[in-house]
Each structure stands twice: as structure tokens, then as C-alpha cells.
Amino acid sequence: MATCMCFLAVGCASSQGSVQSQDSSESTKTLTIAARDGSHADVINAVKGKFEQENNCTVEVIPLSADDIRKNVIEDISNPEGKYDVIMIDDPLMPEYIEKNVLQNLTQLGYADDEDFVDKSRLLGKDPYPLGATYALPFSGNVQLIFYNPDLITDSGSLNTWSDILTACEEVQASGKKGYAIRGQAGNPIVSDFLPILWAFGGDLFDENNKVILDSRKSREALEFYCKLYKTGDNYDKDGLIEAVNSGEAAMALGWPSWFITGSGPTASIAQIPGKYYSISETFATGEIGNWLLGITTNSKDPELALKLSIYLTSADVQREALEHGGIPTRKSVFKDDSTIAKYPYFQQLYSGTNNSRVRPRTTKWSQIETVFGEELVKCIEGSQSVDDTIKNSQKAISDLMNE
Template identity: 25%
Template sequence: MLKNTHKLLIGTGFAALSFASSAFAETTLNALFMAQAAYSEDDVRAMTEAFTKANPDIKVNLEFVPYEGLHDKTVLAQGSGGGYDVVLFDVIWPAEYASNNVLVDISDRITDDMKKGILPGAWTTVQYSGKSYGMPWILDTKYMFYNKDILEKAGIKAPPRTWDELAEQAKIIKDKGLLSTPIAWSWSQAEAAICDYTTLVSAYGGDFLKDGKPDFQTGGGLDALNYMVASYNSGLTNPNSKEFLEEDVRKVFQNGEAAFALNWTYMYNMANDPKESKVAGKVGIVPAPGVTGKSEVSAVNGSMGLGVTTTSKHPEEAWKYIVHMTSQPVQNEYAKLSLPIWASSYEDPAVTKGQEELIAAAKLGLAAMYPRPTTPKYQELSTALQQAIQEALLGQSSAEDALKTAAENSGL
């Protein structure tokens, strides 16, 4: 679980830090990335190697940590007055990072080509209060994955279009003895559960906040948690889902132990890799379902950006590295685990070939991405909601009471 460390005192003396060029012959950049999902470590190393070959006077030290440690590592390094020049950050952190002067405002560095070429929705990943604190890099949402073989054996002709249909199809699969628990989710007490919950909130037309105050405890927010509890209690959901993160879901699905799974883009090509997956060639993908009368599809904004820290001693080189990592040629070359931020990439056969189903799902899913709440107190809010989801799933509290408590403990 992510800890709340954003209250650490962060020096404001770096606010006026300029992008002046370094005088050193060789510059070393320290960059912090994520060790799971989206681009693989091998991909990031290869992208970086191409950059250092083209810029032999710049060396880049790469550090990879699990998503759950990314926020704290960034903030702790900032509090100690150094550490990283470039950091990967989640869409939920710009409000906090901007308020605490963690990232450099790079609004004046964004070129017209970037403004015109990058998908409008991608920019929301790095913005707060009208300013940009980095470049969007990972464009992502959660999709509904399904095992084509199992659906065919069950006589199901098309994947679910609504969340109620998901339950109906899972019951058919269970009743026919094909799988005892056909659905896998990542509902561990971590940000992963908030992403699944947000997907459902978007389907039910709920709101996280209204006039800056919690509003998830009623309407669509309550409907979403009630659906999760019903799915968990129905026996159709893998009971270990309450401890699963996304990687656990991937492993269960590619072992053939789930007919349905909600997960990020990266699972599509990994689960289709015959070297590590038992279901290669049988992986179906569609946007996450909707709710009759309320939505056609549902989606959470799970995008991430790359930013320059205010404590970086080499901001010019750091920005140069970010421009390389987010450039269209680099993104197109590595479009198998994360889709590009550039609009025209989706018409490029080099990007779409062999993953036409994914691209078709992405065109609908990415357009429907629903944001988790934008607030400097996001960490408190998320922690309170994670606890509420666990309590409701475990039957320690009703969904309604759990969400009321979360609203009171959200810090808002």
C-alpha cells in the first residue's frame, strides 16, 4: 500500500531553477522508472541506449521500482535534496507534485508539433492548474480480456458488453464445469483496486468529488462497490482477487485459469506470447463493459508521464532525454506493451500489425478514460478508498458504510 509521505517538507529554493546547460564534459542523469506493466525494463534500457549513443556526453543511470514504491521514492529523494533528474509519475500525482514543487513546469518547452501531434487526452496526464509538469509517456487504460477458447466451449458467441452480461457469461462457464472461478481482478489493498473501482464508477456514471467534497459514497460510486461485492460473493470471481495485483491477474489469465480479466494494455502481447503463456492465440480484448442505459463502455485513465525534478542539476539534459523517450519514432518502435501518445501512430501499419484487436479496443477505451480525482490530497483519499473496498469485500462492513467512512477519512 502506498504510504502518505507527501507532507515531507520539500525545499522551495529550486523553484526558479533554470534549464541552463551543464558545463561538464560528461553528464550523468539518474532516472526512476517502474518495474512492472507498460514498457518492460528491456524496452526502457534499449530506448535509453539509443539516446546515449546519439548523445555520448550523457550517461543515464536507470532505477526500476515496483509501482507501489514509485511515489515514495520520488518524494523521499526530493526531501533529501537530490537523487533523481527524471521520474516517471502517475496521472494522479501532478496536483500533489505541483503543490509541493517536486517537478519543473515545462509548459514553455512544449512545441507546436507536440501540441498538434499528441492525443488531447494524453495531455491531461501531466497537467494541473493549466500547467504541464512533464510529457505524457504511457497512454493506458484497463480492458476486458477474455479467453476465446473457453467462451467458444461455453457456447458464448461474443464477449460481454455490459457488467451484468459479464456475470451471466461467467455463470454459464462455471455451470458447464469449464472453470470454477472465471473472473480475475486486481483488488489488493493498493492503487490497483482503485483502478478497477474507477472503471466501474465510470460505467455507473458516478462522481468521486462534487464541489471539492467526496461524492463517491452515493449514486454510481456506491453502485460500483456494490457490484464488486456481489461479484466477489457470487463465487464467480477468483477469491484471491482481494490479494491480486495486475501481475497476479496476468499470470492467472495466461495459465488458462480465468475466462475474464481486467488489466492494462501490456497483458495483450504478453499473454499472446507462446514462450510464457498457455493461452497464446486465444486472447480476446474489448473495452471494459458498460451499464445498460448509462454507458456503452468504461475506462480508467491509467496514463503516466515523465518529468524533470526541481532538484535536478542537469535539467537541460534531463529534458532532452524525455523528448527522446516520448518521441513518435521511439514510441512506434516499442508499441507492443504500451500504445503511443501520438495520434497518427494509430494509422501506422508498423504499430497496428498483429494487434488489430487491441487497437480497435483502444480507440474506444482511450476515448472513454475516466480520471481518478485531481486533488493534492489524493494519497489520503486513495488510502481511505482502498480500505473501504477491502472491508466491503471481506464483509466487515456494508459497501455504503465503508464508503461513508472513506469519505470521512479522505482528508477532503
């Protein structure tokens, strides 16, 4: 009996030790973020330490391309417990993610809207847009702007209209350099590149009732102008475009702040995207707003802690810290802070651009629309299809998608 009691005591002690060890390991949680690769993932890695320490957790950042984030997240959402707790969202994909039940309703989780966010950024995370529940918080305040090389374009006041931009690019071309650089690859690149010009000419893809209205005189004029502008320069992928403008190979391009702004400042000069063709033309909102948002997956293993992390990463204090690592703010208080303006004066251009920006069509089929529209636009700039046929074919392709 004594021997048995001895074994029993040892067994209990061993068992208790095992339980204590298990509890200790479980006390350190892991949250996983599917983050846009490049500067966005770098920013999160740079600022996450304080949150990890205060919440006894590890934040694992998985850098992915925009396409891979969408693909991986949609594939993973059918699993009972997801691979990702927080995902970075390109804001036009919000309707698709909502339809596919990817995102937690943050309002139902107890989140209350923060009015310090720039209004146009804050509303991007709502569904239905713009007055529904909140599903995502604005992390990075990207909005399209004109980026130009000051050695080739010496007078920023000459870029007030698209007609001014064409004249400036033709002058650069005549001097032996390239004028306007485009991203002419099918899909998101060329569609994003063309839409601000379409809008500036008064054209659009949809009316207020989501009827496709691309087949119009304004659309044809906008595309004819885009082709003329392209002839002053060249076609690049994203990295090539950035290098061309920074090096002085090309004069200017339409781009996003996260491409040209680092912790030490912008690598090119910045101007607003013109909202009209001639000085006497009607002015339209033209620059695409393209914020990257943070949302919580419906199959997150710890949605409450994931929400806490999202709030932390989008807080004013963290946004100020992130500026040193190339972060782009989404908060009014950060944009308007005197010390921020003194150190980053170009943020005034970004803040102005955000307030005058335009949201891309809110439809669950936006990715498909970019694909079919982009394919037609590429044919046009390559010269294998006329402007008229491009507009007609695009109208049909987009209408067919919407009617499926």
C-alpha cells in the same frame, strides 16, 4: 635556476594533463531515470542507445515499484542536487508532485505542446488540469480494458454491458472454472478495480465542485454488483491475476495493457470496459486512463538535457521502435499508422479505450483517498462489513481527508 625551471615545466605539464583528463571525464554526462519496474524500464533500456551516442551521455535506468518511485522522489526533492533527473509518473499523482515542487515547468523550459499526442494523454501532463502549463510528457498509453481468455469466453459480442459480463462469468463458474478475477488488495488495486463499475452505474466520488458524493443509491448498487461479480471468481494480486486469465483458470479481469501486451502481442483477448449496466441504461465513460508520464525534477543536475531525453523517449520514431519491446504508444500517428495496425491490430482497442477513458480525481490527496477507500472496500468483499456501512464509512473517511 635551471633545475627549478625543469621542475616547474614538469609541474605545469602534469597540471595540464590533469585538467585535460578532468575535462574528458566531464564531457560524458549521466542522466538518471526513476522508472517503473517491469516492461517500462525494459523499454527505456532497449531504446536509449541512440540518445546516449548522439549526446555523449549515459542514461542510467533505476527500476522501482510505483510506491518506491513516489517515496524516493518526494524524499529526494529536498536535496540541492537530486538523485534523479527524469522520473516516471503515475498520472493521478501529478497534483501531489506539483504541490511538493517535484516537477520542472516544461513550458518555462521552452517546451511547446505536441499535438500528435492523443489528446487525453497529452492533457494529463498539465497543471492546472487540463489547460495549464505542461509539466510531463506521456510515455506509456495505459488505459483500463477487459482482458479475457478466448477459450472460456468465445463471444466477445456478449460483453457489451456489465450485466452481460456477469451472465458470462456465472456460466463459466457453472462449468467448473472461475469467472471474474479481481485485485482485492487495499489501496490502489481494489479502488482501481472498482471505480469503472462505480462510474458505469452513474456513481462518483466527487461532484464538479470537489464535494464528496459517494454516499448515494448508485454507489450502493455498484458495490452490490461488484460483490456479486467477485463471487463468480477469486481475488488475486497483479501477477496472479495475469496468470489466472492467461492460463484459463479464470475467464476475465479488468487490467492494463502493459500487463498483457508484450513485444509479441497480447496474451489475452481484449474488450472495452462497458459504460453501462443494462443495454437501455445511460452510457458513461468508465475505463481509467493510467498513462505513465515523464517529468523532470526541480533539482535535476541538467534539466535541458533531461528535457531532450524526455522528448526523445516519447517521439514517434522511438515509440515505433519500442513496440517490439512491449511499449504502448501515446501518439496518434503511431496508432493510425497502417503498418502498426497490421502488426498490432489490438491497438485499435487501446486507442478507442483511451479516447473513451476517464481521469481519476485530480487532488493532491489521491494516494490517501485510495488508502482509506480501499480499506473499506476490502472489509466489504471479505464479508466483515455491509455494503451500506462501507459506503457510509468511505464517505466520512474521504470527507475528513478533504477537510484536513
